[in-house]
Amino acid sequence: MNRHARRLLLVVLWLVVADVFVPPLLQRAEHARYERGGAFRFENSDLFALGPMVRYLREHPHGDRPRAVFLGNSVVFGYGIDAREALPAQFERFARGRRVFNAAVNGQEMGDSLLAGKAIIDSVDTLFVQVIPHHDAARPILGKLLPVSSEDAQRYGLEQFDPIEARLRSILGRVWRLYASNDRLQAAWFGTSTRQFLYLHKRNWIVRRAAPPPISPHISPVNLVSPRNGTGDPTSISQSMVALADVAAAHRKRVVFLHFQRAGDALDPNVAGAFNARYAPHAELVIVDVPPALYSDRQHLTPDGAASVAAALAAHEGLQ
Amino acid sequence: MIFTELRFVLLFAGCWISFFAVPRKMRMAVLAAWGMTFYALFAGWFLAVVLALTLAALYVVPLAAGLAIVGVLVYVKLSPAIVPLGISYLAFELLHVAIERKRGRLRELSLPKMLAFAFFMPARAAGPIKRFAPFVAAVEAAERSAENVYGGLLRVLIGLAKKFVIADLLALTVEESRYVDSMRHAWVIVIAFSFRIFFDFSAYSDIAIGFAQMLGITLPENFNWPYLAANIREFWERWHITLSQWVRDYVFTPCGRLLFRTPLRPYPAVIATISYLITFAIVGAWHGLTPAFVLWGVYHGVLLSAYHVVSIKMPAAITDRAWYHGRPMRFVGMASTFLFVTIGWVPFFLPMTKAMTFWMLMFGVRR
Known part of the structure; x- marks a missing residue:
């Protein structure tokens, strides 16, 4: 055996040995990220970590603590504010004893929330979904990231792996665990892909930043309205919302839909009442009326605004 | 990226095994068969178009073949909906054959050699742009060796690292061009692009050259610092x-x-x-x-x-x-x-x- 053949053999042996350590490494990293870690939010508000998070939740339907997952767009994600200041993290502070996941992604629509919600409904105690009226689309890439039914794939025009490629991936993933787990490891370690993480933190390579100061938000009253009766067609708001409510009812889980009431985008309480009358107790549509001073721009909440909504929501859920 | 798809890796493994399993005189046919399978899998119906152009470059009057190749190239370049795999590289390779035929410099042309040249799997997606005679000579001289496999694999890994570690990271800085707001920012972006395109493009060449090297076939280098x-x-x-x-x-x-x-x-x-x-x-x-x-x-x-x-x-x-x-x-x-x-x-x-x-x-x- 010549020098090059020996080197090739050494590389293969190294991969075989390294593969043994992948499952415990993944287990430790995911447990730290999804069960014990601080405020959970996707590092870059992109979809990379959504798939790994969904796979973890599906494989671990019961966590160390009861789980709440927030789905929505940049309003829930906390555009422009620290992860600890976003609505879900603030909710975790008020609803003690719960593990809260901020699974919101900038630009997310109701179709995205429906697909993600369906995939994790059995592993979650309460799902909080931001209502984005008349935005029922889903991003095509979700077909490759989440387990979706063929009906949903067709309905939303989702991308799918080539069947041969998917089969080969599955076979290789069974014998090479590092190959199967590499995206999950990246998501658990970095909350996004490695390259996004390096890009986002490139300045920290040169200048070490000081630890962020503790947050101490000022709570203002926020009005949450949940009409019990009414007439109207809830599908006029969002077909995906109604579909997710049906899923919650079928799985005997609870989904709370949050509609941020704003000028020009006001929800008819009659329609909300009709929805609540039909789906209670499994689904509830709550109208969130936030004072204008708690918005940083036309739609995004300030840290105090997110904390105020979180406090009102925790009280509404009877968790305080 | 095609090179990281398992279908490609599996096809290449099949190609490697059969390339060295058959007698030397059959190697061109083996490369042609695997190359066409690869093209059918990744480019679908466009295989028929490329096959027709390849046969035209081989058999049709060179001027007519050249016009057909340029016509198809211009058509696909003007149709954003059609993105056939590696057509720009293929068109130049086929034009080279048509021109050299007209000049009377290609004497050893045959269908298996031509198909192996046109559909050579490693170089089909993003070059390098091959020449017929050196390619045929390289295939005929190909030897199976651990050195070639090791060297080729290393070259592929270097290419993957250049693409996924360096080029894709720099691409994130280039994306900042959507909201560029100052002179300094603009220069940072354009310098990032300079290196991004080098690492990205040379990565594809490294991977193609590496895969070919595993077969014992030397492809021309595309970048030299x-x-x-x-x-x-x-x-x-x-x-x-x-x-x-x-x-x-x-x-x-x-x-x-x-x-x-x-x-x-x-x-x-x-x-x-x-x-x-x-x-x-x-x-x-x-x-x-x-x-x-x-x-x-x-x-x-x-x-x-x-x-x-x-x-x-x-x-x-x-x-x-x-x-x-x-x-x-x-x-x-x-x-x-x-x-x-x-x-x-x-x-x-x-x-x-x-x-x-x-x-x-x-x-x-x-x-």
Whole structure:
């Protein structure tokens, strides 16, 4: 055996040995990220970590603590504010004893929330979904990231792996665990892909930043309205919302839909009442009326605004 | 990326095993069969079009074959909905065969060799642009060895690292062009793009060369430290070498010869300038039939023409001095070549109007 053949053999042996350590490494990293870690939010508000998070939740339907997952767009994600200041993290502070996941992604629509919600409904105690009226689309890439039914794939025009490629991936993933787990490891370690993480933190390579100061938000009253009766067609708001409510009812889980009431985008309480009358107790549509001073721009909440909504929501859920 | 798809890896493994399992004289047929399977899998119905063009380059009158190849290339470049796999590279390879047939230089043409050449799996997606005779010689000389497999694998891994670790990371900085807001920011983005395109493009070449090396087949190198070039002509001798050589042989030189038969004969600098401009307008259009790509090509044509004129007009009193050929001067040349090439990349990653705005921001004309 010549020098090059020996080197090739050494590389293969190294991969075989390294593969043994992948499952415990993944287990430790995911447990730290999804069960014990601080405020959970996707590092870059992109979809990379959504798939790994969904796979973890599906494989671990019961966590160390009861789980709440927030789905929505940049309003829930906390555009422009620290992860600890976003609505879900603030909710975790008020609803003690719960593990809260901020699974919101900038630009997310109701179709995205429906697909993600369906995939994790059995592993979650309460799902909080931001209502984005008349935005029922889903991003095509979700077909490759989440387990979706063929009906949903067709309905939303989702991308799918080539069947041969998917089969080969599955076979290789069974014998090479590092190959199967590499995206999950990246998501658990970095909350996004490695390259996004390096890009986002490139300045920290040169200048070490000081630890962020503790947050101490000022709570203002926020009005949450949940009409019990009414007439109207809830599908006029969002077909995906109604579909997710049906899923919650079928799985005997609870989904709370949050509609941020704003000028020009006001929800008819009659329609909300009709929805609540039909789906209670499994689904509830709550109208969130936030004072204008708690918005940083036309739609995004300030840290105090997110904390105020979180406090009102925790009280509404009877968790305080 | 096709090279990281398991279908490709599996196909390549099958190709490698059967390539060395069959007698030598069958190797061309094996490469052709696996290459066509690969193309059918990744390009679908376009296999029929490419097959027809390949047969045309082999059997049809060269002029008619050439027109058909250019026609298909222009058509797909103008149709954003159709993106056939590696058609730009394939078209130039087939044109090379048609032209060399017309010149009577290709004597060993046969269907299996032609199909193996046209559908050679590792180089089909993104080059390098092969030449028929060296390719056939390389296949015939191919030997199975652990050294080739190890060396090829290493080259593939280097390519993957360049693509996924460096180029894709730099691409995130390039994406900042959507909200560029200052002169400094614009320069950071365009320098990031300079390195991004080098690492990305050379990565594809490394991977293709690596896979071919595993089969014991040597493909031509495509990049040779282009940003260390001391002038723009040297840059094009180091950047996308196979394309540069192709346009030199089939556009620049014939164009120059043609112009020498015109009243421009006493003006070689004018002939060189016109030839450079035509050649690099074609290079730009080859990358994409948009005004921005053509502008990028013409920009390089202008740089090359300017360098040509300056270098022939430079007085001997300067060129004979030792310092003119010294290291400091070479460093100045490298820095200025990099600067000009970098400025030129702007229309390569931005559409025309945005490129203009970006340039204005780079030079402080607009804030």
